[in-house]
Amino acid sequence: MPESIPAALIIDTLKDTFREARAALAAEGWGAPRQEHLGWIVSVPDTHQRTVLAALDKERAIRVLTCATEDEAVAIAAGLYIGGEPVVLMIQHAGLYASVNTLRGVAKDGRVPMFYMIGLLNREKDKDPRESRHSMVRYCEPLLDLFGVPHARLEGPNDVHWIPEYYRLSRARRGPAAVLVGLETS
Amino acid sequence: MAMKPEDVLRVIAAARGEAVCVPTMTTAPAWRTIAPNDLSVVCVGFMGGASSLGLGIALARPERRVIVLDGDGSLLMQLGSLATVAGAAPRNFVHLVFKNGVYHTSGSQEVPGGMDVDYVMMANGAGYRDAYAIGDLDEFRRRFPAILTDEGPLLVELHTTLAAETPMTAPGGVPFHQQVEDLSEKLRRP
Numbered sequence: 508m509p510e511s512i513p514a515a516l517i518i519d520t521l522k523d524t525f526r527e528a529r530a531a532l533a534a535e536g537w538g539a540p541r542q543e544h545l546g547w548i549v550s551v552p553d554t555h556q557r558t559v560l561a562a563l564d565k566e567r568a569i570r571v572l573t574c575a576t577e578d579e580a581v582a583i584a585a586g587l588y589i590g591g592e593p594v595v596l597m598i599q600h601a602g603l604y605a606s607v608n609t610l611r612g613v614a615k616d617g618r619v620p621m622f623y624m625i626g627l628l629n630r631e632k633d634k635d636p637r638e639s640r641h642s643m644v645r646y647c648e649p650l651l652d653l654f655g656v657p658h659a660r661l662e663g664p665n666d667v668h669w670i671p672e673y674y675r676l677s678r679a680r681r682g683p684a685a686v687l688v689g690l691e692t693s
Numbered sequence: 694m695a696m697k698p699e700d701v702l703r704v705i706a707a708a709r710g711e712a713v714c715v716p717t718m719t720t721a722p723a724w725r726t727i728a729p730n731d732l733s734v735v736c737v738g739f740m741g742g743a744s745s746l747g748l749g750i751a752l753a754r755p756e757r758r759v760i761v762l763d764g765d766g767s768l769l770m771q772l773g774s775l776a777t778v779a780g781a782a783p784r785n786f787v788h789l790v791f792k793n794g795v796y797h798t799s800g801s802q803e804v805p806g807g808m809d810v811d812y813v814m815m816a817n818g819a820g821y822r823d824a825y826a827i828g829d830l831d832e833f834r835r836r837f838p839a840i841l842t843d844e845g846p847l848l849v850e851l852h853t854t855l856a857a858e859t860p861m862t863a864p865g866g867v868p869f870h871q872q873v874e875d876l877s878e879k880l881r882r883p
Contacts, residue, residue, distance in 0.1 A: 536881050541756070572752070572781055574745075575773025582742035583777075586749015589734065589877045594749075612738035618870040681870075 509632060510663035511693040514558040517667060521548070521595060522568060524671040528593035531678070537591040544570045546593035549580045553599040555626025558692045560597070577606035585619045595674070596623045600647045600687075607650070614683035615654060622677040623656075623685035624670070630689055636660075651685055658685040696830045698791050698856045699723045704834050705760065705789075708841065712758035712787075713750055713876070717743035719797045719856040720762040722863035732879055734872045737860070741770030744778060744788055751783040751845075754880060758785050758841060765792040766804045768812065778846050779820030786845040788816070791853045798859040816848035828852035 525546030533539065548571045552560055563571050574580040577598050587594040603610070603625055614621035629641045639645045651658045657676055659669040669686050677684035698720060705714070706728040716724040717736035724733065734750075736743035747761035768774070768790055778786060794808035795801040804810070816824035822844055827833045833851065840849060867875070 547752075572777075574777045576771065578739070578742060578771055579745040579774050579777050582736075582739060582745035583749040583752075585873070586746045586751070587753045588749075589746075589873055590750050590753020590880055591877070592753040609739045609742060612869075613742070616738055616869065617873055619873055 509689040511690045512661060512664050512667065512688070514562040514692050516664055517559050517670070517692060518562055518566060518569070520667045520670045521546070524595070524674050525569065525593045527671060528674065528678075532591055532593065544568055546570075546595065547572060547584075547587055548595050548597050549574060549584045549587070550597040551575070551577050551580055551599070551602050553597060553602070553626040553628070554691075555599060555628045555688055556597055556624065556692050577602035578609045581606055581609040581613050581621065584621060585613045585617065588619055594622075596621060598623065599626045599628055600643050601628075603647065603650065604643070607654075610654060610656075610683060618681040620677040620681055621683040622674045623683065624688060625685055626688045632690065636687070636689070647687060654683070656683045656685055658687060660687050660689055662689045694828060695793075695852045695854045696828065696833065698853045699727070700830050701791070701833060701851055701853065702727050702762070704830070704837055705762075708837055709758070709760065710841070712760050712841065713747075713754070713880075714760045714762060715743050715747040715750070716762040717767050718764045719793075719859050720764065720791055721860055721866065722858040723856055724762065725866050732876065734876045735866065735869065736767075737866075737869050741767050741774075743767060744774040745771065747788075748774070748778050748781060748783060748786060751786040752781060755783070755785055757880075758787065759783075760787045760789060763788060763790045765790055765794065765810065765812065766796045769804055769810070772815070775816055775819035775821070775848075779816075782820075782822075783846055784844045786847070787840055788821070788846065788848040790848060790850050792850050793853050793855055795855070797855050798861050801855070812848065812850045821846045821848050824848040824850070826850040826852065
């Protein structure tokens with residue numbers, strides 16, 4: 508059965524992911540960061556990950572940029588990538604559906620590394636997401652499959668290792684990669 | 694009196710220095726000719742995304758000016774980006790909106806509201822630091838040095854005629870993915 512993941516664990520994992528990303532950027536020739544933060548969360552607030560977003564409000568090492576739409580979030584993340592900044596997208600499954608053209612145009616055709624954390628709001632604890640009675644839950648993985656986006660499920664605290672692994676994967680593949688947050692974070 | 698977009702672009706190209714430019718739609722073909730192989734990335738394939746793409750670059754590289762060469766139809770497609778830009782408040786961000794009242798690329802159908810839509814008022818309402826309109830090339834030429842140095846986010850609504858070319862009549866250019874890599878490389882090793 509899936510378990511809720513504590514916000515603090517996700518944030519610590521994100522910090523480690525950003526530290527590793529900063530080191531990789533330095534090795535690529537970006538030099539020392541000119542800004543104090545480790546990286547960026549670009550978000551359209553996701554009810555499912557609200558405890559993470561609430562905790563990030565108090566977090567100085569990670570900058571959070573709230574966007575009006577997921578289309579914006581993807582394009583902003585692309586700009587941050589161009590400028591040598593580590594970035595994670597934090598959205599909801601409905602936002603993925605809303606921004607499919609930008610996923611295609613920027614992350615796929617544009618070959619821009621794009622790491623998504625996608626909340627599966629309304630996912631039933633006792634059901635595989637693909638068998639959910641909610642279409643917004645049920646269609647998420649098939650849509651990612653359709654676009655060739657590798658994805659992994661965060662089904663409990665032991666799965667947070669997928670965050671750095673799929674972040675790295677997005678960079679290695681120069682395209683999108685996603686982790687799906689199965690239950691509401693705690 | 695409306696300005697020719699190509700004339701506006703020439704003024705920008707001549708004076709922009711090390712500013713990064715983000716053209717889109719009907720500014721793209723002319724910009725490709727006027728400012729080839731420079732610090733630019735064209736928003737192509739995700740209409741409406743120019744201001745957001747430029748915002749990301751501006752936040753990543755606060756030491757550089759970023760100039761978005763947007764269109765009115767494109768901006769309408771992601772109008773919420775005005776609030777997102779204003780919320781992020783990048784001081785190095787300039788948003789030039791080439792306003793011609795139509796979707797030129799698809800056959801010049803009028804945009805919702807046509808020329809009556811007031812982007813200056815919208816930008817001010819969203820919280821841009823400053824916003825104003827210019828319809829005369831001499832005035833644009835005179836004010837452009839300040840546009841390059843005034844604290845942003847700044848929006849300038851430019852009243853323009855139709856461009857000579859559109860992405861449909863003058864297709865081509867460097868693919869977006871290559872532009873991304875090229876610009877990133879230039880920013881990495883200035």
